[in-house]
Amino acid sequence: xxxxxxMTRPFHLAWFVNFAVDxxxxxxxxxxxxxNGEFYIDMAKAMERACFDYIMLEDTLMISDSYGGSxxxxxxxxxxxxxxxxxxxxxxxxxxxxxxxxxxxFSTMAYPPYMLARLCATLDNICGGRFGWNIVxxxxxxxxxxxxxxxxxxxxxxYDMADEYVELCRQLWMSWEPGAIVKDHATDTYxxxxxxxxIHFKGRYxxxxxxxxxVPPKQGNPQRPAFVQAGGSPRGRQFAxxxxxxxxxxxxxxxxxxAYRDDIRERAEKFGRDxxxxxxxxxxxxxxxxxxxxxxxxxxAYTASIEYQVKTLASVSSITDIDFSQFDLDEELPHLTTNxxxxxxxxxxxxxxxxxxxxxxxxxxxxxxxxxVGTPDQVADRMGEVxxxxxxxxxxxxxxxxxxxxxxxxxxxxxxxxxxxxxxLTRTSYAEPTLRENLKAF
Ligand SMILES: Cc1cc2nc3c(=O)[nH]c(=O)nc-3n(C[C@H](O)[C@H](O)[C@H](O)COP(=O)(O)O)c2cc1C
Numbered sequence: 016x017x018x019x020x021x022m023t024r025p026f027h028l029a030w031f032v033n034f035a036v037d038x039x040x041x042x043x044x045x046x047x048x049x050x051n052g053e054f055y056i057d058m059a060k061a062m063e064r065a066c067f068d069y070i071m072l073e074d075t076l077m078i079s080d081s082y083g084g085s086x087x088x089x090x091x092x093x094x095x096x097x098x099x100x101x102x103x104x105x106x107x108x109x110x111x112x113x114x115x116x117x118x119x120x121f122s123t124m125a126y127p128p129y130m131l132a133r134l135c136a137t138l139d140n141i142c143g144g145r146f147g148w149n150i151v152x153x154x155x156x157x158x159x160x161x162x163x164x165x166x167x168x169x170x171x172x173x174y175d176m177a178d179e180y181v182e183l184c185r186q187l188w189m190s191w192e193p194g195a196i197v198k199d200h201a202t203d204t205y206x207x208x209x210x211x212x213x214i215h216f217k218g219r220y221x222x223x224x225x226x227x228x229x230v231p232p233k234q235g236n237p238q239r240p241a242f243v244q245a246g247g248s249p250r251g252r253q254f255a256x257x258x259x260x261x262x263x264x265x266x267x268x269x270x271x272x273x274a275y276r277d278d279i280r281e282r283a284e285k286f287g288r289d290x291x292x293x294x295x296x297x298x299x300x301x302x303x304x305x306x307x308x309x310x311x312x313x314x315x316a317y318t319a320s321i322e323y324q325v326k327t328l329a330s331v332s333s334i335t336d337i338d339f340s341q342f343d344l345d346e347e348l349p350h351l352t353t354n355x356x357x358x359x360x361x362x363x364x365x366x367x368x369x370x371x372x373x374x375x376x377x378x379x380x381x382x383x384x385x386x387x388v389g390t391p392d393q394v395a396d397r398m399g400e401v402x403x404x405x406x407x408x409x410x411x412x413x414x415x416x417x418x419x420x421x422x423x424x425x426x427x428x429x430x431x432x433x434x435x436x437x438x439x440l441t442r443t444s445y446a447e448p449t450l451r452e453n454l455k456a457f
Contacts, residue, residue, distance in 0.1 A: 024457045025441050026402045027068045027409030028432070029118075029296050031263065032058070032419055034072055034099040043422035050099055052107045058424050059108045062115060065432035066442045068453055069116030069147060070108060071243065071263065071411065072101035076125055077157040079333035083340040088329040092322070094417075095333050102134060109142030116450030118147035118243050123180045124173070125153065125162055129223055131180075132187040135240045136232045144233035144449035147241035150258065152177050154355035156336055167354055174246075174254045179218040181242075181258055186214040188238045190226035234449045241450040247358010256282035260454050261294045263411050265362040267383035272297050272405045294408040294454050299398065300381050300415035302388040303426040314388045317416065318377045326417055327376045335360045344373040380415045391426070395434035402440070 037054055039047025045054050059070050078096045080086045089095050101119040108117045119138070121131055131148075139146040152173035153159065156166045167173065195210035214225035231238040245263045246255035255262045256279050266272040275297075280290035304310035317323055328339040335353040337360075342348060348364050363379055370378070381387045386397035398410060414423050435441040447453045 024407075025439060026398075026407060027261075027294055027296060027454070027457075028065070028435075028441055029067060029069045029071050029116075029261070029263070029409065029411045030058075030062055030427075031071050031073060031298065031411050031413040034074075034101050034104045035097070036093045036418065038416060038418040038420035038423075039093070041416075041418075041420050041422075043420045045421055052099075052104050054421075055104060056107060056111045057421070058419065059112050059115065059117070061424050061428040063112045065428040066436075066445060067115055067432075068261075068409065069118045069145075069241075069243075069450060071118040071147075071149060072104060072120060073149075074098070074101045074120035074122070074151075075155065075158060075333075076122060076153065076161055077155055079155065079157055079329070081155075081157070081336055081338055082325075082329035082332035083338065088325055089333070092326050092329070094326060094329055102138065105138050105146065106141045109138065109145060112145075113143070114145070114445040114448075116145045116147055116241065116453065117142050118149050118241070118450075120149040120151055122151050122153040122158070123177045124159065124167075128180050128183045128221055129187065129225075129227075132184040132227055133229050135184070136188060136227060136229050139232035139234055139240045140230060142233075146232070146234075147243050147261070147450050149243040149245070149263070150177065150181065151245070154334055154336075154353075156355075170248060170354055170357070171250055174250045176220045177254060178257075179220050183214075183216050183218065183221050183223055185237070185239060186216055187223070187225055187227045188231050190214050191231040191238070193235060193238070196230065234451050241454065245358070247356065247361065251358060252279060253282060255279065256288070256293060257286045259293060260451055261296060263296050263298070265298045265359055265382060267362045267365045267378065269384065269401050269404050271362070272401070276405055276407065292455060296409040296411040297405070298382050298413050299384060299387060299410040300413050301394045301398075301427070301431060302381065302415050303391055303394060303423075303430055305390065307389040307393060310388045310390065314380065314415070318380050323380075324373065324376050327379050328372075330417070331360070331363050331379075339372075342372050344376075345371050348372055348375070382413075391430040391434040394431055395438055395440065398435065399438060399440050 036047045037045045079089050082088050105117050105119040135148050159167045192210035197207045211226050216223045232240050241260045242258050243261045244255040244259035246252045276295045283290045283293045302310050302314045332339045334356040336355045436443050446456050
């Protein structure tokens with residue numbers, strides 16, 4: 016163990032995962048049929064033992080054909096599908112855990128705000144005040160086409176709509192005053208109707224009468240779930256800095272991580288927020304083994320395969336609506352922009368680095384962070400160093416192998432996290448009952 020002693024506060028941990036197949040054809044396969052949720056229940060329990068802040072359930076709303084104009088790579092490698100709906104899984108995970116946060120992704124493009132507000136309020140009650148909504152506006156034309164549109168609205172409009180959408184939801188969650196449920200046996204009164212109010216919301220994009228017809232979220236003052244967001248573009252960052260309790264971000268270097276967090280904190284302050292209330296989690300994909308040499312061997316073998324390049328490029332194509340099969344692996348990328356996930360594209364492409372597309376694919380496995388391939392002790396030391404340099408606030412674990420296996424969950428939860436805890440870098444218990452409070456605890 017390192018004798019380095021950390022002077023600053025510990026950092027937070029979350030895990031980014033799809034409700035999708037596990038590493039079904041690997042040596043530690045759970046069978047490739049996680050659809051009854053049991054695989055993810057086991058995962059959430061392991062994460063709760065390791066005191067993660069939250070499990071974050073990703074979602075997108077289409078089967079892509081952006082790579083090579085075909086669904087082939089996506090379905091063959093089960094890349095963006097098949098997947099399950101995150102809402103029922105969130106309910107299951109909330110029911111099988113008691114302390115960790117459960118975050119699910121719902122798109123403002125897909126749900127009418129009233130349905131979303133009701134769904135989140137219900138989930139927050141099922142999760143006992145530990146639910147979070149990952150607010151996305153969707154980034155793929157193919158998803159828009161599943162909801163009656165020909166293409167996505169421009170990013171600026173999507174976020175303008177999201178601002179209004181979130182405001183409407185906030186009002187619905189507050190349409191029940193605290194204490195509205197009186198449960199008075201003497202007068203046979205469950206709810207005091209004078210404490211429940213229509214909202215008569217009329218905005219530029221949405222109109223809603225209210226009140227909510229379910230009980231408000233359990234997390235109070237104000238009543239709402241935790242908000243998670245991942246804005247990458249300037250407009251997306253503005254939305255995230257104004258709204259989120261926790262931001263999940265991808266960066267391609269420690270310098271870029273620090274610049275992103277500094278920018279978010281500055282923006283949050285301009286909105287009159289305490290920047291310490293906006294916790295930024297950066298994607299990290301450690302490759303772990305008992306020795307550094309075997310971790311490196313595994314990383315090299317995995318990232319050298321043709322399948323790895325195709326899976327990586329298909330994933331990036333999908334979230335950017337750019338067909339990466341058209342570019343030469345041994346050349347630099349031309350400068351590209353997208354109406355989809357611009358921030359994710361920028362982090363992947365490392366503009367100006369001079370790297371070939373093949374190198375960018377390799378970097379994506381560890382998100383460009385050096386020192387994340389090794390033993391749990393080595394990676395724990397490196398995570399501490401990176402956090403010291405960035406200033407906070409945490410890491411969002413994401414499997415470097417694109418899918419999750421029981422082996423990887425074990426390596427992280429029973430290898431890496433204990434190494435972090437021994438160094439005082441991450442929490443060893445939950446101090447608070449709700450997700451929002453646990454995020455603010457340090
Ligand atoms: C770690 C991370 C997780 C994300 N998860 C989702 C997701 O589950 N569903 C989705 O539609 N978009 C997701 N996004 C995309 C973001 O919502 C956002 O569109 C993206 O970061 C680009 O930022 P921009 O919209 O400001 O260009 C994610 C982005 C990041 C960095």
